[in-house]
């Protein structure tokens with residue numbers, strides 16, 4: 526049975542078990558205390574740890590290989606410019622779509638501000654700090670902290686130097702290439718555990734989901750999900766067809782695994798090893814493009830998150846009866862695009878960064894308390910879109926650089942490996 530089917534079975538079984546626990550046991554029952562809070566919670570955490578464990582070594586090794594083969598500064602600059610430009614563009618489109626849809630559906634109308642609960646915002650980092658944070662002073666610390674942008678900068682520099690160091694560079698480069706192959710094998714070994722990991726995560730989540738919140742906030746919830754679906758099924762396919770001459774159906778068929786991982790872990794960071802492997806081995810994007818574009822995308826590109834922020838801003842404005850004008854919406858597009866760059870690729874951070882957007886247009890940050898109850902499920906859905914966006918841009922950039930291997934893309938069995 527193939528891995529995707531096994532993951533789907535694990536997912537469905539987890540949902541059923543979680544719902545049964547929620548429906549048939551009371552709070553404090555031993556099933557909830559021991560089975561869910563201890564056993565399943567631990568199982569889910571081990572699964573996420575097994576994915577995260579690969580992120581730092583993989584990004585470093587893979588990007589050193591990639592950048593050492595690019596070698597000249599011009600192609601690296603072009604690659605960086607295209608990737609960053611496309612990431613910002615897709616995010617701006619995502620947030621505009623979300624704003625348009627939310628203004629059309631009006632999810633926050635009829636709400637009353639008196640129902641708002643208390644919310645103390647956590648400070649979000651400023652633009653200057655976010656910028657300075659890209660430059661490492663100590664690569665070991667950057668790796669220990671898992672600071673992705675700093676690791677990317679260091680790997681790019683090291684790879685470029687290797688590419689320019691003659692025989693010595695060549696020897697070290699082949700070592701990195703061997704290491705890369707070994708890490709790819711490790712990914713295959715660890716993702717074969719996914720059906721169990723996904724089962725644990727789903728069972729815990731669905732034993733706790735607050736259905737009342739979802740029903741009460743049904744319009745908001747549905748608007749976010751609708752905008753996510755439109756973005757993933759119209760915007761990305763259009764870009765893939767137009768800019769990469771790639772069949773979107775084939776693309777999504779290959780992207781099933783990373784999207785399922787993103788959905789169940791709510792973390793594009795934890796999903797990164799799977800995304801990178803899929804983009805290279807199944808979509809046929811050359812390592813020199815994928816090793817740069819995919820980790821960069823996982824770090825700065827969050828279209829799904831921007832969609833949630835757009836809908837949430839309109840929802841909160843309507844709820845508190847604040848009229849936003851055209852320039853406010855432009856400000857929301859700008860800040861949400863920037864917030865997307867600064868959002869860490871872990872669960873729930875998009876909601877924290879929403880503070881930055883709301884403050885920019887003078888909306889009360891307490892509004893976040895209104896939507897917090899439904900954010901867990903939305904986080905899963907938007908993370909899947911975030912990951913699809915990273916792969917879309919990597920594919921487009923690879924096509925434009927003539928580094929997309931069509932024979933891999935067309936082969937339905939490409940990248941299928943036994944652990």
Ligand code: ASP
Pocket residue numbers: 791792793794827829830868869870871872873874875876904907908911
């Ligand atoms: N969970 C999202 C991600 O990892 C970020 C967010 O929206 O909170 O991509």
